[in-house]
Amino acid sequence: xxxxxxxxxxxxxxxxxxxxxxxxxxxxxxxxxxxxxxxxxxxxxxxxxxxxxxxxxxxxxxxxxxxxxxxxxxxxxxxxxxxxxxxxxxxxxxxxxxxxxxxxxxxxxxxxxxxxxxxxxxxxxxxxxxxxxxxxxxxxxxxxxxxxxxxxxxxxxxxxxxxxxxxxxxxxxxxxxxxxxxxxxxxxxxxxxxxxxxxxxxxxxxxxxxxxxxxxxxxxxxxxxxxxxxxxxxxxxxxxxxxxxxxxxxxxxxxxxxxxxxxxxxxxxxxxxxxxxxxxxxxxxxxxxxxxxxxxxxxxxxxxxxxxxxxxxxxxxxxxxxxxxxxxx
Numbered sequence: 001x002x003x004x005x006x007x008x009x010x011x012x013x014x015x016x017x018x019x020x021x022x023x024x025x026x027x028x029x030x031x032x033x034x035x036x037x038x039x040x041x042x043x044x045x046x047x048x049x050x051x052x053x054x055x056x057x058x059x060x061x062x063x064x065x066x067x068x069x070x071x072x073x074x075x076x077x078x079x080x081x082x083x084x085x086x087x088x089x090x091x092x093x094x095x096x097x098x099x100x101x102x103x104x105x106x107x108x109x110x111x112x113x114x115x116x117x118x119x120x121x122x123x124x125x126x127x128x129x130x131x132x133x134x135x136x137x138x139x140x141x142x143x144x145x146x147x148x149x150x151x152x153x154x155x156x157x158x159x160x161x162x163x164x165x166x167x168x169x170x171x172x173x174x175x176x177x178x179x180x181x182x183x184x185x186x187x188x189x190x191x192x193x194x195x196x197x198x199x200x201x202x203x204x205x206x207x208x209x210x211x212x213x214x215x216x217x218x219x220x221x222x223x224x225x226x227x228x229x230x231x232x233x234x235x236x237x238x239x240x241x242x243x244x245x246x247x248x249x250x251x252x253x254x255x256x257x258x259x260x261x262x263x264x265x266x267x268x269x270x271x272x273x274x275x276x277x278x279x280x281x282x283x284x285x286x287x288x289x290x291x292x293x294x295x296x297x298x299x300x301x302x303x304x305x306x307x308x309x310x311x312x313x314x315x316x317x318x319x320x321x322x323x324x325x326x327x328x329x
Contacts, residue, residue, distance in 0.1 A: 236254045285302065
C-alpha cells in the first residue's frame with residue numbers, strides 16, 4: 001500500500017523536507033532500493049550514497065537537514081524512525097480474515113471480529129481470540145487459552161491451556177508456550193523420580209515478541225510471567241515460575257532455569273546459562289556464554305557481567321590477563 005511522505009512523517013514524528021505528496025510503498029537497504037522505497041542513514045558518511053541511490057526518500061539525522069536531491073525525513077533517531085515506518089507500511093496492508101475450511105474451531109471458542117485462522121489450525125474449547133489476531137497454519141491453541149487483540153501467531157505454534165497472551169504479542173513458528181516445567185521429586189528408597197505438579201499458568205504481557213522454537217514453561221503451582229515489551233530470540237528456554245520484567249532482551253540459545261527473577265531492562269547475550277533461583281536486578285547485562293550460578297544475585301544498572309561464574313567484565317578481563325601471564329612463566 002502506498003503512503004505519502006507526509007503521512008509517514010506524521011506517523012513517525014519526523015520533520016519532512018521535500019514533496020510531502022510523493023508516495024512510497026516499502027522500506028529497503030540503500031543498495032537494493034528503488035523509487036518506491038524508503039531508506040535510512042545513521043552516519044553522515046553514508047548520506048551521499050543514500051542520496052545517489054534509487055530510493056524515493058531518505059530518513060536521516062539532523063546532519064542531512066541542508067542536503068538536496070531527494071525528499072528527506074529528519075529524525076533524531078533515524079534507525080528507530082525507519083523501524084516505525086516499516087511497521088506503518090505493514091499496518092496499512094489489508095489482511096485476510098476468516099476461518100480456513102481445514103481449521104478446527106470448537107463451538108465454545110470465542111473469536112472476535114477480523115480474526116484469521118489458517119490451514120489445519122486447532123482451537124480448543126473455551127479459547128478466546130481477540131480482534132485482528134492471526135493464528136497461523138498448524139497451530140494448536142489449547143483449552144481456555146486467551147489471546148488478546150492484534151497478535152500474530154506464526155505457523156506450528158503450540159499454546160497449552162492455562163496460558164494468556166495480552167495485546168500485540170508476536171510468536172514465531174514452532175514456539176511452545178505453557179508446557180510443563182522440569183520438576184521432579186526423587187524417592188530415595190527406589191531411586192525413581194516422580195513428577196511434581198505443574199498446574200500453574202503462563203502470562204505474556206503486551207508487546208512481547210517470542211522467537212522461533214522458543215519454549216516457555218507454565219508455573220508449577222503459580223505462574224510464569226513475561227513482562228511488557230520483552231523481546232526473546234529463537235531457541236530460548238525459560239523454565240517454570242520465572243518472572244521477567246519489562247523490556248528484557250534475551251538472545252538466542254539462552255537457557256533460564258526455574259524460579260528466576262529478571263528485572264526490567266536486563267540484557268542477556270547468546271547462550272547465557274542461568275541457574276535456578278537467580279535474581280538479575282534492573283539493567284544488568286550478561287555477555288554471551290556467561291553463566292550465573294544457582295541462587296546468585298547480580299546487580300548494577302549497565303554493569304556488564306561475563307564468564308562462568310559471571311562477574312563484572314573488568315574483573316573477568318583482569319583474571320584472564322593474570323592467567324595469560326602465569327602461562328608465560
